[in-house]
Amino acid sequence: MKAVGIILSNIHDKDIPELTSIRSIASVPFGGRYRLIDFALSNMVNSGITTVGIVTKSNYQSLMDHVGSGKEWDLVRKNGGLFILPPFSDNQDNLYQTRLQALSGIMNFLQRCEQDYVVIADSNMVCNIDLNDVMDKHEEQKADITCIYKEMVLTGDEGYKISAVKTDVDGRVVDISTASPMKDVKVKSVINMWVFNRPLLINLIRETLSRTSDADFDLDMVGRNIDKCKIVGYAFEGYFAWITSLAKYFRHNMDLLKKDVRDELFNQKHKYIYTKIKDSAPTSYRSEAKVKNSFIADGCVIDGVVENSVIFRGVTIGRGSVVKNCILMQDSVVMDNVSLNCVIADKNVLIKHGRNLSGCESLPFFINKNSII
């Protein structure tokens, strides 16, 4: 195969401390049965990439538990397959801080691969992208680097710096800049998915880090080589969700209640999103169940009212309870006569009889893993 995939699993851990204090961003549960990394991983596998390295840093027990040997993604291979790449450092206190340092830490892996291209992706995004098309265009245009971008109108509350590119009529990247987002500005936002020619990537990483050890991937490595390398842009037109805050986590889970989003993400033939199989029983709707407009995974037992919610595997909702606009993660139990609105319950939460909890869409009420309320 012509490309090797690299997924950065820890880069955005600080964005959603509620969810990442106990796990990496890559293993944040999403959409009823998935973890965020399932999207990047499945996108790569669906595009015929059979060697994928996951670069880890900290708190990656849940991630390793989730991906396991990689069999659910068909990545148990004699040639290639799944590689977990823990941090490499000669100094325990000096783990990588930047994207470039992370990549520099897997230099051996990058050198040992024989593929022509490297596809790099973050794990804080939800999309179903055809990377084959990206690589075909990369080859057609004889590009050195392809930058995948998404044209978006910024809302100003992104809460993080955005890298944006400018392209010429041929689609070549002529400028890349990073700024705090402003409201109502339309930009070609870099979504941190790249295709590099592998030998070039290795050289660029070395070169850039030899000058500044904390150099920036976008500005210093890509930006300073715009004239030297052929960098082309690839506009991704499909659904794209960036999970960068708890409010966005909430909003993008709720996006799954829209048919077009579900169809694009989950119902495209040969472009499924794979995840760890749990062999749960089917979901059981009891006699008092009243469920509307909800996305519900297997193994649940529902005997209450559920509306506009995303319910993960193995959740129990008791009789007389009303659950609206909620995200209830795996194995949570809502006992009888409970009322929940705009609540995000992390895994294995127990909400006892008669409790009444409510948040709002911009500030969902969050309950920590294993809490008893």
Place this chain on the structure above:
Amino acid sequence: MLTKKECVAMLLAGGQGSRLYALTNQVAKPAVEFGAKNRIIDFPLSNCTNSGIDTVGVLTQYQPLVLNEYIGNGQPWDLDRVYGGVHILPPYQGKKKSNWYKGTANAIYQNLAFIERYEPDYVLILSGDHIYKMDYDAMLRAHEQKNADCTIAVLTVPMEDASRFGIMSMDGNDRITEFAEKPKQPKSNQASMGIYIFSFDVLKQYLTDDENDPESSNDFGKDIIPKMLADGKKMYGYHFEGYWKDVGTIKSLWEANMDLLGEKPKFDIFDTKQKIYARKVGDPPQFVGDNADIQNSIIGSGAEIDGTVINSVISGGVKIEKGAIVRDSVIFSNVVIKENAIVEMSIIDEYAEIGRRAVVGARGGENDITVIARNEKIADKTVIPAGEMYDTISGGAK
């Protein structure tokens, strides 16, 4: 790891299942769907894994395509093993002769070489058409303890049903004194579940003798068991308490599915300690729409429900559109039930499509279950009366 195996399981999955009519026209009975997520064969395979048996031969013969693909390398049941694991054993051509499997005993006889490779002390014989959860290891320990030649799992059945089973009489020590295959006048209500453990050397001897007997029908229930009993071999019953159902008929298949429903289902598949595994790939969670009304039903992953579903078992990938009503029915995977269609007391096989305002089946006696075969398309406003086997591929006759 590479030592001999204490026990090898042999799963008889070659029967046609002719009493399931249209449901088994294109697939073998063990590959028929059950309970929103599974196929029938998931039950014996998962029982093996949950009982610590890691070497299973699956004997296939009739319409094996879907079954073979489904079992694959056995990974979903944890049966992809370096040594052992699941093996599909179709009939084969030998140097001197080639035979279809003539009967259950002959099927095992033809695969003695497979069993011998693992040098087992015991062989467990299973069927591919029963729904139950069972710890075979407990049965194996009982067999060992009694130093038996053969142990047969026994279930107490209602007296009026006894003539449908192999019926045993046992002494106070559970030693079998009499065995009658489907007797007209049953002497007890102790029925064979079609689950046998044999000490391998004894089994080998009897299978070889049976093969050399031209009068034999090469069947465990009709030939091997009576012969061993007549020879005074040590044969014991092993009492099983729990849910067990032979799903060999349309009615019993429907009933077994209905047994999964209710506050306290007769058969509990929700217990997470004894999971029933299945091969499933890529299905998203299910979506329940604004117009949905779901009561007392179980639904598999990837289904999209916007209609009314009552007392039903709905498999993955099924679409039930707005205004459609599904009641007391079993819907297999990837079926589409269009707007305002009504489906009652029916089993709808995989990939079938029920048109708008079509009416399939009717509420009434349990003997009038309507069946729509795989891939059938029922046109808009068509009425399929209760009890019909709708199957244009093989003629539509019941």
